[in-house]
Amino acid sequence: MITIVDYGVGNIGSLVNMFRRIGQEAELSADPERIAVADRLLLPGVGAFDTATEKLGVGGFDEAIRNHARTGRPVLGICLGMQLLLDSSEEGVSQGLGLIPGRSVRFEDSRGRRVPHMxxxxxxxxxxxPLVHGLPADHRFYFVHSYRVVVADDRDELARSDYGGEFTSMVSRENVTGAQFHPEKSHAFGMQMLDQWSRS
Incomplete structure (x- = not known):
C-alpha cells in the first residue's frame, strides 16, 4: 500500500489516478499515525516552502514523516515535496524535514533562461x-519550479538536469528519495518511474 500525505498542498488527485493506471493501490491520508506506519510514503507539494512547512507542523505530519523515514521504509518527495526533505530553503525561514542535508536556492534569471523552469x-x-533504471534515451519529465536543490553531500545527488547550467533534479539517501519534477504529469516515463519505486 502506498500512502500519499494529504496535508492540503499538492496534486494528490492526479497521483492517485497515476497509481491506479499502473495497477498499484494508493490511499490518501491526513492521519499522522497512519502516515508513520505506512508501507511506502509519498510526499507531494506545490506552492511556497513556508506555507507547506506550516501545514506539516500544524497537522503533526512533519514528525510522522520523520518517524516513518526512521523505520527504513521508502519515502518519496515530489516537486516541493522533494525540497521539504531538506534542511531549509531561500524561499522562506522555516526548517525543512532534515532527512537529506541541503537547501533550496532560487534559480538565477540569467543565461537567457526564465524563472520558473517550466x-x-x-x-x-x-x-x-532502481527508480531510474532502464529509462529510454528519449525520456523526459515535466518540471515547474523556481528553486533548485543544493545538497550538502554530492553522494546524495541521484540525478541532474540542465537549465542554463546543471542543477540537482533527484536526490536519494538510503530509503529517502526526491524528484524535482512531476512524474504524475510525465506520461509513460512517470508511470515507469512510479511503478519501479512502488516495487523496489
Missing part, C-alpha cells in the same frame, strides 16, 4: 538506482 527536461543519472 516544461520538459531530461535526467543525467549520477548514481544507479
Amino acid at each position: 516544461g520538459w527536461n531530461q535526467l543525467d543519472v549520477r548514481t544507479p538506482a
